[in-house]
Amino acid sequence: MKKTRKLIVSLCVMLLLWASISPVLAAGLQIPNGQVEVPTVEKAKPELKILSTETHRVYSQKENIIKFNIDNTSRFTANGVSVRPDLNAEKSVPGVRILSTLLEPNNQNIGPDSSKQYQLRMVVDGTAKEGIYPITLDVSYKNNAGDLFKVSLLLYYEVRQDETKLEKVSIADENFAAVTPKADQDLTLRYKIKNEENYQIRNVKTRIEGLPAEFTLKSSAETVQVGDIMPLIAKEAVLEYYLKADIKAGSYPFTVIYEYDNQAGQRIARQEKYNIFVSPEETGKTSGKLTYSSFAYPGSVAQEQPFQVSFKVMNNSDKDVKDVTVKLADNPVFLPKTPSVVKFDEMKQGESKNFSVTVVATGDGLKDRNYPMNFEIAYKSSNATEAQPTVDTQIIGVYVDAKENDDKSKEKNMPKIILDSYKIEPTIVQAGQEFDIEMVFRNTNEIKEIFNVKAFLTFDVATGNQTVSQNVFSPVNSSNTFYINRIAANGTIAKSLRMYVVPDAEPKSYTVTVNFEYEDADGKQMSSKELVGVPVMQTTRVETSELSLPETIQQDQEISASFNIFNTGKAKAYNVIINAVGDFNAEPNNQYIGNFDAGQSNSYEGYIRFSEPGEQTGKFVVSYDDQSGKNYKIEKEFTIFVEEAMPMPMPGENGMVVPDGTNPDMNQSGGIPWLMIIGGVLALLAVIGVVIGILRKRKHKKEMSSYEEK
Secondary structure, three states, X not given: OHHHHHHHHHHHHHHHHHHHHHHHHHHHOEOHHHOOEOOOOOOOOOOEEOOOOOOEEEEOOEEEEEEEEEEEOOOOXXXXXXXXXXXXXXXXXXXXXXXXXXXXXXXXXXXXOOEEEEEEEEEEOOOOOOEEEEEEEEEEEEOOOOOEEEXXXXXXXEEEOOHHHHOOEEXXXXXXXXXXXXXXOEEEEEEEEXXXXXXXXXXXXXXXXXXXXXXXXXXXXXXXXXXXEOOOEEEEEEEEEEEOOOOOOEEEEEEEEEXXXXXXXXXXXXXXXXXXXXXXXXXXXXXXXXXXXXXXXXXXXXXXXXXXXXXXXXXXXXXXXXXXXXEEOOOOOEEEOOOOEEEEEEEXXXXXXXXXXXEEEOOOOOOOEEEEXXXXXXXXXXXXXXXXXXXXXXXXXXXXXXXXXOOHHHHOOOOOEEEEEEXXXXXXXXXXXXXXXXXXXXXXXXXXXXXXXXXXXXXXEEEOOEEEEOOXXXXXXXXXXXXXXXXXXXXXXXEEEEEEEOOOOOXXXXXXXXXXXXXXXXXXXXXXXXXXXXXXXXXXXXXEOOOOOOOEEEOOOOEEEEEEEEEOOOOOEEEEEEEEEEOOEEEOOEEEEEEXXXXXXXXXXXXXXXXXXXXXXXXXXXXXXXXXXXXXXXXXXXXXXXXXXXXXOEEOOOOOEEOOOOOOOHHHHOOOOHHHHHHHHHHHHXXXXXXXXXXXXXXXXXXXXXHHHO
């Protein structure tokens, strides 16, 4: 019977399974002519699209770069993606020429639900009409199985005429760099609006914005009405200011704005930015606790001509100051030829120090103008333990006469490469470590392209009046030479390089020279160079000896604590201080060591005491700064067990020690010694208990013996 039931259940389960899969088989399989047809599986096809609906704007008379994303909206990876513009379709738009025949990056993968950015370069000449046009992009790629797919995508761009940028109306003959502003005196700013077009510009107005309240405008109106300007004529604008007596030394940026109506009747507004430099007076300018005076530097210098800047730092406060650092801030124009950072451990009240540095104005892109130079002075109060110092800033301006070329008129329109910007990571390079330098090269010519660019780095170090080659830096897994096929007019190219610094490099600022060799469209060879400053610092390392303490001490017991500290690095450590941290008393609680030269040693010697019993923890913290101001800490933790203090015995009248809990005056007062009586009773009870226990054991032993005999 049981077997019959099991058989019936099994048959029911099989029938249910057949009923569930039979519709699937019926839909998926067909049997024409007695043959079974297996259903085909659709290939895993990645879907590539341009999801953005942006219409990219391009301008005539220049080369344009369109940046856009191609998105993979599927769950399959698109491998080896190649994007090519349809150049035949491009020819249907007069005046538009696509320069990119194969978009970068080429042969890259786009993962599921991911995107990748592409760039397309095109030139639009003056014949192109304004409007919106499509570009057809032919995209080919494969899936993970190697199946090839092709798709056409549309990208839209708008052509706009920007003729106003080409109009030759500009600021000329300005005196902003030549004036010497002085506190509590008048200042006259003059400049001209120059029309170099072959038609008259009308209703010209100009004004200056951005100057602070210390510049009080004396003119009746803020806007100067220049009027109409005939072709090839320049008209002057004059603005009078009064500088307040409390104006601070420094650089004051401002903007010159000018407007006019062009030949087509359009109202054009332009602006140009400038700076005015107010130099410190010889009598000194007070800032915080220090004053700065006796500034000495030339009013103007020739490019590549070394010159010296010096001034005096005086402590006029009522306290001593410490850790004084005077340095020339990073500057793209003025590079130091001598050490640009000076440190003073201490400056007492009324004490003064002299600072001087030799610099040189260098670079191919310099113009005849005034350039700023910033000095930063950092210091702390002598009794201060704060982490951040006070920082003062002093700014001077030096007029640079840029190099003149005998063939300047011929070379004016020649393309030129400059180092537009550079970034060093980390900012201060550690000796014996690697660092990254990223450089952006720019073609400063607005019209002409540059070809066959070779850029290579050389490493020179200035030592006195001589320059010697040092192998301080070396490329990592690469060459120090770059090759660039082409740089468009006013275009930029970014290059990066990983470098290594030798471990024994002297801590200082090194100069890296970027040399360029290139050709113009006619094949004429040209060269230029740019300088990069790389600050290198040595390792600052402080170590300590073991802190020896007993494992157990008594409550309120005073024990000695001491350990040594060593500067095992290659550079000086600054602001070394030792602090005791924890729920205990230490003498001294902190110890200031100050600046700590390489190879030196020092020590902490003191006493500690715990007032609470039980397991206690604490630590000594040694903190110090390296050359860049970065703070480091060494923590010496310890654990110690504190036993509760034993009560002190009480002396009797005759000097003898009386047991704790007794009163030495009890017998003299004739009172009843209750404590002694109670103690005797308790002792008696204890004896009685012991006797009873012994008797019971004996009785039990006898009973056991009798039981065994029976």
